[in-house]
Amino acid sequence: MTGPSDRVGAVVTGLGTCLPQTVVTNDEVSRHLDTDHAWIHRRTGIDRRRRVSASTGTGDLAVAAGAAALKSAGRDGCDLVLLATTTPDRRCPATAPWVASQLGLAAAAFDLSAVCSGFVYGLTVGASMITAGACDRALVIGADVYSSIVDPDDRTTAVVFGDGAGAVLLERGRTSDPGAVLHTELGSDGSGDELITIPPGGEHLTMQGRDVYTRAVTTMTESARSVAGKAGWDMADVDAFVGHQANIRILTSVAKRLGLPPERVVSNIADVGNTAAASIPLALADAAAQGRVAAGDRLLLTAFGGGLTWGSAAVVWSGAEPVQEVRA
Ligand code: UT7
Numbered sequence: 001m002t003g004p005s006d007r008v009g010a011v012v013t014g015l016g017t018c019l020p021q022t023v024v025t026n027d028e029v030s031r032h033l034d035t036d037h038a039w040i041h042r043r044t045g046i047d048r049r050r051r052v053s054a055s056t057g058t059g060d061l062a063v064a065a066g067a068a069a070l071k072s073a074g075r076d077g078c079d080l081v082l083l084a085t086t087t088p089d090r091r092c093p094a095t096a097p098w099v100a101s102q103l104g105l106a107a108a109a110f111d112l113s114a115v116c117s118g119f120v121y122g123l124t125v126g127a128s129m130i131t132a133g134a135c136d137r138a139l140v141i142g143a144d145v146y147s148s149i150v151d152p153d154d155r156t157t158a159v160v161f162g163d164g165a166g167a168v169l170l171e172r173g174r175t176s177d178p179g180a181v182l183h184t185e186l187g188s189d190g191s192g193d194e195l196i197t198i199p200p201g202g203e204h205l206t207m208q209g210r211d212v213y214t215r216a217v218t219t220m221t222e223s224a225r226s227v228a229g230k231a232g233w234d235m236a237d238v239d240a241f242v243g244h245q246a247n248i249r250i251l252t253s254v255a256k257r258l259g260l261p262p263e264r265v266v267s268n269i270a271d272v273g274n275t276a277a278a279s280i281p282l283a284l285a286d287a288a289a290q291g292r293v294a295a296g297d298r299l300l301l302t303a304f305g306g307g308l309t310w311g312s313a314a315v316v317w318s319g320a321e322p323v324q325e326v327r328a
Contacts, residue, residue, distance in 0.1 A: 005232075010127035010138070010181045011173035012318050014075065016068025017166045017285045018061045018143075018325040019272065020052040026159070033155045040159045045248025049162025049273030051147045053328045057089045060327060061165035062143035063102040065278075068323035069139060069167035070103070078137035078169060081109040082126050084118025084277040086306070087145045099141065108135065115196060116244050116305025117186070118142050118277030119166070120313055123301075124184040126170045141167040142277030151204035160246075161205075162273030166281025178295050179318025183230040185223060186311040196306030216250050216304040221257040223312040224302040231314035233298060235259045240293050240317075244303035245269040245279040254302070266292065276305070285322035295319025 025048045026037035040046055052061070062083055070076060081103070083096040088111055096109035114121040119142035126138035143165035150157045175182055192215065195208045220243060228238060241260050243251045248269050255265045268286040275282055280301055287293045295317060302312040 006174055006176040008131060009173060009175040010130040010170040011177045011179035012168045012181065012315060013171045013179055013320060014069040014073025014169035015281060015285050015288060015320045015322040016065045016072050016325070017164070017282050017322065018064035018068065018327055019164045020050040020056060021326045021328055022051045022053065023048050024051050029159050033153070033158060035155045035159055044160060045267070045269045046160065046273045047270045050164055052145055052163045056328055058085050058087045058143045058145045059089045059095045059098050061145065061163065062095065062099045062141045064325045064327050065143060065165035065167040066099060066103055066139050066141050068325050069169045072320050072323040073169040075137065075169060077105055078139045079107045080126060080129060080135040080138040081105060081107045082112060082122045082138060082140050084112045084114060084122040084142045085144055086113060086115050086118070086276055087148050114309045115307055116246065116276045116279065117303040117307065117309040117311045119280045120184065120301060120303045120311030121186060121309065123168070123181060123313055124186055124311065127181040127184065130170055130172050136172055138170040139167055140170060141165060142281055144276035144278055146205070146276055149198060149203070149205045154204065156209050157205055157207050160274045162275050164272055164275035164278040164282055166278045166285060168281060178316055179320065180316045182314040182316065183227050184311065184313040185227045185230065187223065189308045192308040195308065213247065213250060215308065216246060217253045219310050220250070220254045220302045220304050223310050224254065224258060224300055227312035227314050228300055233314060237298055238264060238300045239297035240264055240266050240287060240299050242266045242280055242284050242287070242299055242301045244305065245272070245283055246274050285324055288320070288322045289324065293317050
């Protein structure tokens with residue numbers, strides 16, 4: 001007999017990341033901007049971020065993170081490669097088919113654009129396709145090179161964003177299995193599309209930080225609470241809150257509103273900054289590598305970003321060993 005809590009579903013079996021090796025500290029960012037380490041640390045929780053070299057693009061980071069996730073799962077292939085990114089290598093074609101080919105795969109491959117919510121959107125699409133039988137194994141990659149779209153002279157964005165990639169491998173299993181993606185929930189409000197945008201004809205990202213901040217706190221709280229409810233979890237059941245790493249103060253506020261104690265908040269923003277679509281898998285990999293999340297732990301994922309878009313997921317951690325790569 002299988003009950004409602006044991007059905008066919010998608011299971012996370014591997015976790016991989018890739019960070020550029022170049023570290024840019026707050027002091028370095030402050031050299032040509034009217035800001036300083038103390039302000040950046042206090043207002044965002046960020047101490048340093050990573051930046052790719054000129055010859056490295058989103059696709060390169062995505063390939064390395066994707067290969068790492070496959071290795072983590074002990075698999076050599078999959079039949080879907082889904083790349084969530086705001087910074088594809090070209091406007092056309094999508095970057096995902098190139099990533100798949102570099103991994104030696106003739107898999108279905110496409111990009112997904114949901115800005116900082118991209119990973120949760122990708123997780124939802126990948127898990128849904130597996131559950132529907134449209135694919136058997138899906139590599140969901142979040143990769144972004146914001147250094148290519150951030151204005152180095154804009155102190156409200158230049159201090160915040162970093163480059164990176166993270167990926168999970170999803171496979172068909174049961175919702176009672178470790179690693180199960182139990183529930184996801186997505187939303188958007190396009191009336192706020194100008195709050196985070198590359199204006200028409202422009203090259204650089206602009207962000208109305210204060211407005212985004214306020215909406216992020218409210219929306220992430222509601223969305224996280226809603227998906228936990230769908231999974232039948234009380235907040236006391238949640239072992240780790242893995243939110244999009246936009247600002248430590250946002251994560252702290254959301255956790256407080258949810259009634260989650262600070263020790264359940266996963267954060268690596270101090271070391272990597274806001275890595276957009278890569279943010280959640282990078283934070284999760286750090287927590288897993290440090291033993292802060294263990295097999296069977298209940299993870300509450302939530303993200304908010306440009307679009308405006310948001311999404312949350314209730315995932316039971318599989319205990320997969322993360323594979324963490326570094327590239328130039
Ligand atoms: O990832 C996608 C979603 N993105 C987010 O969720 C980002 C959400 N927003 C934020 O994280 C924050 O709004 C920022 C970190 C972007 C900005 O921090 P804030 O505490 O909201 O600052 P603010 O924009 O309200 O500005 C406060 C003051 C202003 O000066 P005045 O007008 O009070 O004199 C700014 O000009 O801080 C100033 N300021 C800075 N000062 C030093 C803004 N950026 C800086 C800076 N260094 N880098």
